[in-house]
Amino acid sequence: MAMVGEMWSHLGSTMGTLMLVYTVFKQFFPHHLQGSFEKYFNRIVRYAYPYVEITFDEFTGERMKRSEAYSRIKSYLSDKSTASAKLLSMDYNEEITEEFQGVKIWWSAKRTLSKTPRIAIYPADDEKKSYKLTVHKRHRELITQSYISHVMKEGKEIETRNRQRKLYSNNPSQDWDGYRSNKWSNVLFEHPATFDTLAMDAKLKEEIKNDLIKFSKGKDYYARIGKAWKCGYLLYGPPGTGKSSMIAAMANLLNYDVYDLELTAVKENTELRRLLLDTSSKSIIVIEDIDCSIDLTGQREKKTEKDGNEDEHSDPVTKRVKDKKKKNSKVTLSRLLNCIDGLWSFCGGERIIVFTTNYVEKLDPALIRRGRMDKHIELSYCCFDAFKVFAKNYLEVDSHSLFGEIESLLGETNMTPADVAENLMPKSDYDDVETCLKRLVEALKDTKEEAKKKVEDEARLMAEKEEEEKQRKKPEKEEKEQSGKDVKEVKENGVAKVGEEVKEIGVTH
Ligand SMILES: Nc1ncnc2c1ncn2[C@@H]1O[C@H](COP(=O)(O)OP(=O)(O)OP(=O)(O)O)[C@@H](O)[C@H]1O
Ligand SMILES: [Mg+2]
Incomplete structure (x- = not known):
């Protein structure tokens, strides 16, 4: 890639002439006619300007969604040369060129600040970043038909290659500021669990692995059958049976990011929706201990209190944490269901949602019905297969x-x-x-x-x-028996009396 100066020198003479014409006319033209003159002048400039420009903004739509194209271009350009890396990190004034099938293409990175004066806590919120591609008009077709898809494809490959997977956790909404602020905090995802280290029934393990691989390659299949490219897993079983380890193994197998969604920090439906919108594709969205996180426990909580101590057998630390979570619970079951169904429709493809619970029987069937949670996997006590995995890995x-x-x-x-x-x-x-x-x-x-x-x-x-x-x-029974006897006697006497009375009545007749 080379600097873009030559493009401007080429254009310089044409534009220079036009500007000279413009200045002369402005001086001699009557003021009331200048408006229409400018309109026509702009048209001429546009006509004379031999280049097309395509801009790729960092945020698209309702300024909610980070553009995938922008990030792919970023990866593409940063991989091209150290010069482009400089372009991406510097003050966004430099421009670079590359050649594609003999055609010169100019890239520039732009950063503009909002013109509306406002007091921003985070100055970055006022910024708009974009990449601009410039090419000669006569190559427009080559650009739109081949070059852009080439950049997207390469950008994606580079992203995948250089990808450092992340573990995201949602920030409380009071810490969100502006549409570009971070709803999610992230750290590098470095959990070492894999399906090889996962101790469980060998056949089930193989089945799950195959399912996941099939899912990740299923883009065309999902498109053909008209279903969103998503799937849901419910992992259930006692504490310490490997539910969280399995999620890590899934992420490591598929090379996906993990979004650990703490529902108790989410106040309302719209927040949940915005959080889900801000997840990237190729990700696993995890809601751990689902029975403790949402208000589906609303009724059950009361029931549990009345019934006594269902949770008493789980270890005290887990129980304390879960109780605390329940108290903070803000999202209801119906909200969650709406959002999951929403997630299915308003997010792009390749997402897996995983719920975990220690108490599957507590879950509302609506939450885990097929279509929402396609696969229900029980992780249970250690079997011999699982032991053999440990023996191999540890010893x-x-x-x-x-x-x-x-x-x-x-x-x-x-x-x-x-x-x-x-x-x-x-x-x-x-x-x-x-x-x-x-x-x-x-x-x-x-x-x-x-x-x-x-x-x-x-x-x-x-x-x-x-x-x-x-x-x-016993005393009650004896008492009852005694009173039963008395009643019998009374009854017998009563009957006799009644009999007598009847007799008497009969006599009267
Ligand atoms: N099936 C398993 N295979 C390999 N390691 C396991 C397995 N189950 C548990 N472990 C080990 O035990 C620890 C706890 O496991 P993990 O956190 O995955 O359990 P969990 O089912 O998520 O428990 P909880 O219900 O309390 O969240 C892990 O650090 C892991 O090393
Ligand atoms: Mg766990």
Whole structure:
């Protein structure tokens, strides 16, 4: 790419002549005729100007959406040369050229400030950024038919190649300022989980992987069947079974960004809509612990309070966090449903939405019906397949004499993958395979024992309660029996009396 000076020198003589004509005429033309003269003069200039200009703004539509074309051009230009990188970072006054199929194309980056005076907290809000492409009129067709699609294609490839995936979290709306402010904060997404490190049933894992790959390649398929290129996953299961790890594995498999949507920080429908609009394609939008985040708990909360302690068994920290979330809950189920359906229609393609929950039975069927959440995946306690993944990853073994015992223990007790992983992980340099496996065996035996004891304790407690109840009811029963006897006697006497009366009445007759 070279500087654009030559273009201006080429134009210079023509425009110079026109400007001279303009100045002379302005001096000698009567003032009241100058308006019409300027109109015609502009037309002539436009006619004489041999170039077409195409502008690509950073924000499009209702100034809500960051333009994909703009970011692709940015990647394209920054990849072309160090000079263009300079163009992108500097004061937006420089221009550069490139040649495409023998045709010269001029690119310039522009940054303008709003002319309307206003006090801006964030000065960047007043800026408008754009790229301008200039080319000779006679190459207009080449540009619109080939060059732009070439830039978009290359830009996309460069973006994908250089892509550093991000993990986004939504900012509370009071921190949003202006339409270009950041609704999402981001950090680099560096979660190392992959499907290889994910411990779960091997067949199910393969199925999920294939589904995801099929989805990511499904652009044409979705277009053909007339469905938006989106899909929804519901991941459910007890804490520590790998729901969040699976989301990370999905993102790593497909090379997608992750938007972690904290619904309790969202005040209303419009905010939710704007947040979703501001997500990019090739992303996974995650709502963790959906049952705790929205007001679908409205009724259930009351029910739970009345019923007692459904959540009591989950660990206290999780419970505390979830309770706090519930108190802050601002988004209702119907709002969320509207937004998900909206997301399906008003966002571009290639998005996956994932809900997670520990209590699938609490979810309203409307939320998870097919079409919204296409796939429901249960992540459960550690099975032997899952253990083998841990053994391979943590201890680099495929078999061991203790595997048999571990397999049968896993079949007899419920231990989460998180706990299996914790027990299997070497604690020091001296921990060899045998030590780690033995520790797991012991932990499994303990868990089994505890579970057995718990069942026995519960049975004993139940029996004690029943006995207590029996004892409590015994005097009542005796009392009842006694009163029953009295009633019977009274009744018998009553009947006799009535009989007598009848008799008497009969006698009267
Ligand atoms: N299936 C699994 N495969 C691999 N690692 C797992 C798996 N399940 C749990 N782990 C390990 O346990 C830890 C907790 O797992 P994770 O956060 O994925 O569980 P979760 O199901 O999301 O739990 P919660 O319901 O509490 O959010 C992770 O750091 C991970 O290393
Ligand atoms: Mg989780």
